[in-house]
Amino acid sequence: MTEPILQIEDLHTGFDTPSGTVRVLRGLTLAIPHGQAVGIVGESGSGKTVTALSIMRLIRPPGRIAGGRVLFQGRDLLALSEQEMEGVRGRQIAMIFQQPRESLNPVLSVGTQMALVLERHVGLMGGAAAARSRELLRQVELSDSDRIVRAYPHELSGGMCQRVMIALCLACNPALLIADEATTALDVTVQLQILRLLRRLQQEFGLTLIIITHNLGVVAELCQWVAVMYAGELAEFAPAAQIFRAPRHPYTARLLACRPTGATAGDLPVIPGAVPDLVTLPPGCPFHPRCHRAQAMCSDEHPLLAALEPDHHVRCFFPEEVQAWTPSLR
């Protein structure tokens, strides 16, 4: 594993509600290798979006970060002043979201928005800013840049808006880009275009990517590493090839198996029950009530994340055998 650019250590984020604190992140520890693409996958309520918002320190009351460290290039982001954090957000760590049109200002043209960002963050103005805007739009493969700079967000398609958002992110030359369900709202043919663009940017600029998604296919397309989250903690973390070839956490294994593929005949394997309510988490391993491998101790003791191989971390007392998951079971 290459040197991490971002290290999340024992991160706790909760939301205070009248019926108690909802602990969305419960001691998340995760290292993001420099220059790589890391997918964070999980179902609703797993804490993947709150992870991104915690890194950016965008958690607003009643939510709060209750503890832990987020080391970015060696500096603890949680210890920075709000003013220092302003210098990190956008400039060093950028983020794109599921609804790009909502992230753009509806009453300003794309050109104006790009000029504002370039002036504020990079100090470029006038002709220099205009030239840089066109260059950025070319980098995100918007060839008709003359038309795009004059356009307003409502005149652009979802895919184009997402490209504009990526161009705005690139304006500051960030080291890390977090994409939160950035292709979920797009059609599959447009999704493929955006995934290709992100991969090209990763390779060309050495950008580190955190791809947050519920779609395992998207992760497989783009990521070198996969973090699987369940109920606010890491269930499994490993190189993508290992996750897809030989998942070790029973949750990961079933999550992969329960999606239909062309080869599926008969009933789909299922994960019984539903994602647990974070207020009333079951004792022991949070997955044990749904787990096909659970034994008595799983309901009593909380498993720790353990390295089954140097790069393969799993939080489970009874991980899947490697041989048990051959393609024939899919």
Added chain:
Amino acid sequence: MDAVVEVIELRKHYGVSAGLFRRQSLAAVDGVSLAVRSGETLGVVGESGSGKSTLGRCLLRLEEPSAGRVVFRGTDLMLLPGDRLRALRRHMQMVFQDPADSLNPRMTAGQTVMEPMALHGLAHGAAARQRAVELFGMVGLSDAHLDRYPHQLSGGQQQRVAIARALAPQPDFIVLDEPTSALDVSIQAQLLNLLRDLQKRLGLSYLFISHDLSVVQYMANHVAVMYLGRIIEEGPTQDLFADPRHPYTRALLSAVPVDSPGEHTQRIVLRGEPPSPLDAPRGCSFAPRCPWALQRCYAEPQTLQPSGADRLAACWRSAAGEIDWTRPEHVEPEA
């Protein structure tokens, strides 16, 4: 062929404002014909704006089609007066994408399921409740769920209630519009198994609308692919997925993200995005994005033509056997 529902040249146009005094017609569904065979599932796939949901709604006359016919077991729905249509609707039900939106938040799950029984005069009082208990058992809910409100149920449980409500009047045919798209992957599998199981047990016929190709492949016997209001390819599921005949279908299949690297032998990365139905191209609506389009494609649309056994495709070049799928050509239209 024993068809439950037959749709003939269905059109749905919306008038939209195009400036102060001008109105323009938007063709959401533009001459669609299809048939759902008894006891089978017809999958309808397409991207946003392809008209697949409008088609589903027109099919049940939840929305009034602009033209065309919908024939249910020999009866033309378009000719029926209101009261006869309501009576016939008992046999045709719908399940929507978001159960949180389609369930009444002020009604318990039990009331929701008993309402259509009362509406169609099928059962009242204790008999209706008994039937609701039965239906809940069929969809994998317990009696305890009868008195819960939607907000007390998970997304998967809500969708089970919506399915139970659709089953309450004992329909033959159900339109399923993205029934699992709002659910988590692990819950989706439970619901897909349930829908297949119910189909087998009750002999139901489905129109299954989805943007998710793998889900359609798993659920459907036949598939119709829509692009900008028209069906551009149709055929038996396994044949169509194994050997798509329309360039759009081929591109769509190749764009689906897959787990194992190397599973896609050839990726077709399309240019641009689907055009707005307000600004539909004159010729084949896919031509501006098609890697194999010729001048003829830009000038004139091809209609659905037979393309082998039980297959249909609307493509000039595919029909002529001119396409080498391994070699995109990219011909730009003449100005």
